[in-house]
Amino acid sequence: MTIEEHLYRTFGFLSFRPGQRETIESLLSGRHTLSMLPTGAGKSLCYQLPAYMLNGSVVVVSPLLSLMQDQVEQLKVRGEKRVIALNSFLHYEEKNSALMHLDHYKFIFLSPEMLRMPNVIQALRAISIALFVVDEAHCISQWGYDFRPDYGLLGKARAALGNPLTLALTATADQKVRADIREKLWLDDVAEWVFSVNRPNISIDVELLEEPLQKRKRLLELVQFLKIPGIIYFSGRKSAEELARYLQQHGISRSAFYHGGMEAGDRLLIQHQFLNGELDVVCATSAFGMGINKENVRFVIHYHMPAQMEAYLQEIGRAGRDGEPAISILLYVPGDEKLHEFIAESEFPDEEQIRQVTEGGSSLRDVHPPLSETQERFLVHYAKTADDKKESRYTFIKQIREALLEKKAGKRNELKQWIEGGGCRRAAYMSIFNEKPRVQNQCCDLCGLDRSLFKKSTPTKEFSGQISWQERLNLLLPGN
Amino acid sequence: MRCLEAVVLLMLDEIGGERTPSSVFHLLKGKKSAQTIQDAHLFKLDKWFQSAPFLQMDVFDELIRHLQEAGWLEGERQRLFVTTKGRDEIAAAFNQTGSFPFLSGWKLAGTAPLFFSRLQLVVQVVSHLAYKDRTYYPITRDEQVQQWVKQFIKKSASEKDTLASQLHQELLSVLEQQPEHPDCLLLRFSGHGQTGKTVEQTADILQMERTEYWFRFLHSLHAVIQVVMEKSEDVPLLHRLLNGITVSVPLTDSARKTAAYLHKGMTVDQVAAVRGLKRATIEDHVVELAINDPHFSIRPFISEQKEAAVRRAGQSNGGRQLKPLKDQLPDHSYFEIRLVLAKESRE
Numbered sequence: 001m002t003i004e005e006h007l008y009r010t011f012g013f014l015s016f017r018p019g020q021r022e023t024i025e026s027l028l029s030g031r032h033t034l035s036m037l038p039t040g041a042g043k044s045l046c047y048q049l050p051a052y053m054l055n056g057s058v059v060v061v062s063p064l065l066s067l068m069q070d071q072v073e074q075l076k077v078r079g080e081k082r083v084i085a086l087n088s089f090l091h092y093e094e095k096n097s098a099l100m101h102l103d104h105y106k107f108i109f110l111s112p113e114m115l116r117m118p119n120v121i122q123a124l125r126a127i128s129i130a131l132f133v134v135d136e137a138h139c140i141s142q143w144g145y146d147f148r149p150d151y152g153l154l155g156k157a158r159a160a161l162g163n164p165l166t167l168a169l170t171a172t173a174d175q176k177v178r179a180d181i182r183e184k185l186w187l188d189d190v191a192e193w194v195f196s197v198n199r200p201n202i203s204i205d206v207e208l209l210e211e212p213l214q215k216r217k218r219l220l221e222l223v224q225f226l227k228i229p230g231i232i233y234f235s236g237r238k239s240a241e242e243l244a245r246y247l248q249q250h251g252i253s254r255s256a257f258y259h260g261g262m263e264a265g266d267r268l269l270i271q272h273q274f275l276n277g278e279l280d281v282v283c284a285t286s287a288f289g290m291g292i293n294k295e296n297v298r299f300v301i302h303y304h305m306p307a308q309m310e311a312y313l314q315e316i317g318r319a320g321r322d323g324e325p326a327i328s329i330l331l332y333v334p335g336d337e338k339l340h341e342f343i344a345e346s347e348f349p350d351e352e353q354i355r356q357v358t359e360g361g362s363s364l365r366d367v368h369p370p371l372s373e374t375q376e377r378f379l380v381h382y383a384k385t386a387d388d389k390k391e392s393r394y395t396f397i398k399q400i401r402e403a404l405l406e407k408k409a410g411k412r413n414e415l416k417q418w419i420e421g422g423g424c425r426r427a428a429y430m431s432i433f434n435e436k437p438r439v440q441n442q443c444c445d446l447c448g449l450d451r452s453l454f455k456k457s458t459p460t461k462e463f464s465g466q467i468s469w470q471e472r473l474n475l476l477l478p479g480n
Numbered sequence: 481m482r483c484l485e486a487v488v489l490l491m492l493d494e495i496g497g498e499r500t501p502s503s504v505f506h507l508l509k510g511k512k513s514a515q516t517i518q519d520a521h522l523f524k525l526d527k528w529f530q531s532a533p534f535l536q537m538d539v540f541d542e543l544i545r546h547l548q549e550a551g552w553l554e555g556e557r558q559r560l561f562v563t564t565k566g567r568d569e570i571a572a573a574f575n576q577t578g579s580f581p582f583l584s585g586w587k588l589a590g591t592a593p594l595f596f597s598r599l600q601l602v603v604q605v606v607s608h609l610a611y612k613d614r615t616y617y618p619i620t621r622d623e624q625v626q627q628w629v630k631q632f633i634k635k636s637a638s639e640k641d642t643l644a645s646q647l648h649q650e651l652l653s654v655l656e657q658q659p660e661h662p663d664c665l666l667l668r669f670s671g672h673g674q675t676g677k678t679v680e681q682t683a684d685i686l687q688m689e690r691t692e693y694w695f696r697f698l699h700s701l702h703a704v705i706q707v708v709m710e711k712s713e714d715v716p717l718l719h720r721l722l723n724g725i726t727v728s729v730p731l732t733d734s735a736r737k738t739a740a741y742l743h744k745g746m747t748v749d750q751v752a753a754v755r756g757l758k759r760a761t762i763e764d765h766v767v768e769l770a771i772n773d774p775h776f777s778i779r780p781f782i783s784e785q786k787e788a789a790v791r792r793a794g795q796s797n798g799g800r801q802l803k804p805l806k807d808q809l810p811d812h813s814y815f816e817i818r819l820v821l822a823k824e825s826r827e
Contacts (some may be wrong), residue, residue, distance in 0.1 A: 055664060077615055090786065093792045093808070096621075248684070256681065265532075265620065272617055273675040437503040469655070469662040476607050476671040480649035 003028070003069060003114050006049055011078075020194040021113040024049055024448035027131065031191040032166045034181060038197050038318025039171040044071060049134045049169055051106055056130030059108045059164075061115070063139045063148050065089065066267075068109045068227050070291025075107060079437045086114050099123040101330070112150035115157040129164040133184065137168035138310075141180035143407065145172055145310035149381035155186035171317065172197070172310040174433055197313055197433050201320045204444035205329040205451070212333050216243060220250050220300060222329060228455040230279040233306070235339050236284055237261050243303065244283035254280040260287040286290045286311065295322040299454065302330040305419065307340045308411035309432055326444065327454045333367070337412050345409045349375040349402045358383070358394040421446055482704065483533065484691035485543060489552060493562040493570065500558045508532040510589050520586055521744060529585035531698055532691075544660045570662045577692055582659065584705035591725045592701050597622060598721045600669055600676065601629045603647065607671030610644035611631075615624045619670045624788060643717075650715040658703035660696045661686065665704070668697075709774075719780065735766030738765035739773070748781070763815045770822040778823055782816045792818035
């Protein structure tokens with residue numbers, strides 16, 4: 001079968017989206033491939049399709065458990081049963097049994113820390129690996145958005161697995177990060193495909209407001225005005241909950257909130273409700289959206305400014321996957337960036353905490369105030385690096401902390417300047433990724449934008465809760 | 481007043497200053513310590529055992545502070561008494577919600593979540609089968625529940641065409657026999673064309689304060705399970721959902737004595753000491769109880785994870801023999817493995 005036939009028969013699509021064909025053909029010609037495709041471009045197809053054309057299993061390394069679960073579920077819903085996810089949530093026996101029968105699986109999803117385990121490497125070595133996929137490959141670079149120290153193991157793991165054909169996928173990596181990906185994955189000869197970060201069907205709008213109190217009123221107006229469904233992003237869990245409630249109290253009954261602090265079961269329900277068109281708006285933190293394949297999201301609103309441009313682009317990328325017009329609106333009040341300064345600081349241990357673990361000789365558990373999981377990972381990772389470099393742990397870790405904070409401040413500032421504007425917004429973000437500007441209609445607020453194009457035509461629906469419980473039961477399980 | 485506050489006040493009133501407020505916290509969370517289990521029975525608070533597993537210590541502390549400030553509690557922080565005003569509040573609150581007579585935390589806290597999880601998935605699968613809709617995402621990601629339901633559906637293959645209407649009839653029957661509004665449960669189910677609501681959403685739709693909804697939901701669920709247990713022949717499908725979760729019948733006198741001590745909240749070692757028997761003998765009794773008593777929970781003696789591990793190991797080598805299982809499960813004691821086998825033997 002040709003790749004088009006596979007595309008249609010297995011996935012039901014008639015044509016590729018930009019970048020998919022190039023990536024797949026590059027892999028099928030046997031070359032290691034680094035592919036940068038914009039969010040919403042259908043990255044997973046780039047390894048799922050070759051999986052059916054190559055002999056052996058496809059190993060996918062994925063940074064987030066929830067993302068992994070989403071991908072596994074999507075494959076299963078499509079009818080693919082030969083899927084397994086190996087992660088720390090698996091019980092000892094489950095893992096052993098999976099490792100014994102690893103060759104039964106076409107798709108093997110792994111969290112990076114699994115590759116630390118000798119028995120996992122051993123089991124992987126015993127099977128034939130058609131393709132080694134590194135999803136969200138920018139996580140490997142400390143200069144990338146969302147750095148994950150465990151990704152540093154991947155180069156060594158690839159070598160241990162006999163240098164299998166490799167695909168590194170990312171939506172967001174500038175030249176520096178891409179170079180880092182090649183180096184850290186120990187890839188010498190790589191075909192690099194970089195596709196535009198631009199999503200022409202998403203119009204870019206930024207609204208400057210004078211004070212925070214204006215925001216909720218403006219948000220309500222927007223949600224009442226805009227075509228649904230949409231996602232509203234917040235920097236904090238509490239504000240996501242508050243505003244979801246506010247919207248509900250003001251007639252937007254089909255709205256809900258979503259954040260990482262909710263129970264897994266509740267998160268899943270909100271995700272399903274949104275996918276099934278039972279919700280018009282989700283007020284969410286950045287935890288929402290990664291693995292969700294919803295095609296018809298018509299707007300993304302940022303109630304708070306994101307931490308940096310890469311995060312912003314990832315999040316607005318959830319709009320308009322169907323190629324139809326969609327709009328992204330960022331609400332900004334001067335000083336919004338302060339929140340991220342605070343968040344950034346709290347991601348790393350402070351100097352005193354670093355001192356306690358290094359010079360003070362405290363164990364990680366005894367540090368006061370107690371370390372968060374992220375802070376602990378940071379300390380463990382860089383203590384090791386310092387030892388490798390034979391440098392003082394305290395000085396080294398402190399320097400790294402300062403360098404990373406400075407980098408984040410730089411990134412924050414880049415986004416702030418972009419918000420404050422001047423010239424075309426699209427051209428400005430494209431230039432960050434060394435792309436040339438493009439002229440298009442409905443580009444951005446600075447080029448001129450007809451907002452009425454995004455106006456909803458039908459009134460918002462209400463919850464249809466007004467049926468008797470007997471009817472509800474009958475709808476659920478038709479009797480007789 | 482929030483329902484949870486009324487429940488906490490009621491519990492503090494039963495305790496009457498003989499324990500600290502944190503004992504109420506542990507009871508609501510369902511802590512498996514001898515002290516908490518003993519408290520549950522000593523103060524006749526066993527129905528509330530593990531009835532608010534979502535509770536956090538800081539939220540609980542805040543709640544206590546609020547009850548003090550409102551003048552419903554008095555005394556020192558570690559020794560609190562409900563005031564007359566507080567008692568009026570309790571009465572008013574329970575007058576509105578009822579006293580949750582079917583709530584049975586001690587007996588059902590282990591059973592109810594798993595039963596509900598299976599029921600949710602069975603309803604979803606059967607609903608989609610009935611509508612011939614094959615693409616949907618399962619309501620739970622719990623692999624064990626998924627596997628269990630898969631087997632359940634497989635075994636029901638002969639009745640596939642009537643499954644939906646049979647399940648409909650059974651649910652209708654149990655919902656009519658429980659005391660709360662049936663939507664407390666029904667809104668939580670996913671099926672073809674409708675997704676289940678979260679706790680929060682259901683409370684909003686039913687216009688209830690959130691913790692009130694939670695206790696009504698739990699009350700309804702416990703009542704349903706008791707109906708299913710008592711009238712199993714009327715609701716065979718629902719009764720099958722309890723397979724492997726609960727167990728039933730006669731004991732040796734010695735085991736009965738041990739049971740009485742355990743019921744008071746003693747640990748295996750304490751019972752051994754009191755009765756002047758070896759620990760191994762008491763363990764035998766516990767296993768006997770697990771085999772025979774339908775309401776006996778093995779949970780205080782083995783965690784859910786460890787239990788699941790034994791079950792999986794048993795499935796993979798098809799064995800009931802102890803030694804091979806023990807070899808496979810180096811972190812388990814023989815006692816733990818026997819307990820799970822005992823429970824399985826009732827299924």
